[in-house]
Amino acid sequence: MTSILDAGGNPIKPDVPTLSEDIAKAYVTGVRNPRPASVASTITPHRLAGLLRSVVDGNNPQDYMTLAEEIEERDLHYASVLRTRKLAVAALPPSVEAASEEAEDLRLADEVRKLMTGDQIPELFFDLLDGLGKGMGVCQILWDTTQRPWMPKDYTWVDPRYLRPDPETLSEILLISDDAPQGAPLEPYKFIVHLPRTKSGSIWRNGLTRLCAVMYMLKSFTIRDWWAFAEVFGIPIRVGKYGTNATPEQIDTLKHAIGSIASDAGAVIPESMKIELVETAKGNGGNTLFENMARWCDEQTSKAVLGQTMTTDDGSSRAQAEVHDEVRLDIAKWDARQLEATINEYLVKPFIILNWGVQAAYPRVCIRVPEPEDLKLLVESITPLIDRGLRVSEGALRDKFGLAAPDDDDAVLQPISAMEMQALQPVALNRKAAAKRLAINRIQQSSEAIITELTDEAMSDWVELGGEEFMNPIIELATTSASFDEFNAGLLALQEQLAPEAFVQQMADYMFRTRGLGDAQDG
Known part of the structure; x- marks a missing residue:
């Protein structure tokens, strides 16, 4: 453990209390x-x-x-698109790759896999991705140092309002406290610092809130003016009329009645008075002006956060949305790539170092964004290649379709062989032709005429199976048999060799057509 050093090169003692304490907690x-x-x-x-x-x-x-926190709470559209971008990565299950095939590296990879199965990992990913909006996402590791190996017992989100840049370079992140009001460096092996790069430059100029803050301000002004406009032009004008002989008390009664209509939707006035509701004009298109302005602000926010607008605002066609989904997929891959680098640097390496010392290479946590794949197109493309001898892994295809390998006692689907397909194809074609002829004849002929026509056609198309293919085996058997019993026994064996396919095909054809005729007449 003496080889464990902090960022300044100083040894870290195993009993450091700050590793297990919450040193970033807030107090009123x-x-x-x-x-x-x-x-x-x-x-x-x-x-x-x-x-x-x-x-x-x-x-x-x-x-x-x-302000960044409040925009996410107040603007429903910004909160929605930002949450969509966060969950596109935070919901992905991480995987672990060993540094090599050596036994020790494989063992360390297994330990990291146990670390990644913790229930707090999805919440940790989500809290770190808070840096997408604010420019930085910081979480604190609460280590359990009571047993080996040391494991994180929890991760707590650090409010970025407690973070400051160092006054000299503006690049280091400091944490304020009562002992250090201007900020102190973060404890090593204690904090996970995620700095998503949405643009090049200073980390304090990053973050989507910096892009969307102006749109939020403009939208808030627009919504405020929109409601003021609705109060003026959306509510009918209430006009009260009183006679020339009305007393001041009667006029006050009418004023009170007009005010009551707005709040109580009803009023009581003398019969001699009148109240008219005059519908206002549309304000020269103002009823749509504010809506268009607010929608435009939302569209700019969607572009900044998701890189597109079609799947959130425009309601465009599915084909257009799928094209823009690819852009969002690129953004998700970039977010996942940066997040896995943060996890490997600030969680995996400290976990290995604190428990097993400094290593030449460390296991890697990988966060892979699955790409949408057209499985139907894959089947149509790969089937001809398999027929031509291409060897394809069954396990790889099962993984793509999400299918498990069948057990020995499972009932499985059987493929249709090529010979069966060839045998079924002529029957299917003949049935189609028969159905077509039946449909035409049904319109033009009576049922008796149709039966007569089918009988004549069957007799004219009849092929007698008495040629060489059928008779030669029987003649040969009769010639070689020494007795009638031997000949009779041989006939039973010849039944498996004689080919009645043509006869069966003809019978199936005419039976199908007559059945179709009967169904049509019954209907």
């Missing part, structure tokens, strides 16, 4: 306050510009992180 009485003031409710263009500059300049990014 501390510098890490879990109840910060709202930002989104008072957002303006001037304030938003200041928030974006504060993060780049290395100032307090707490308000910006609060």
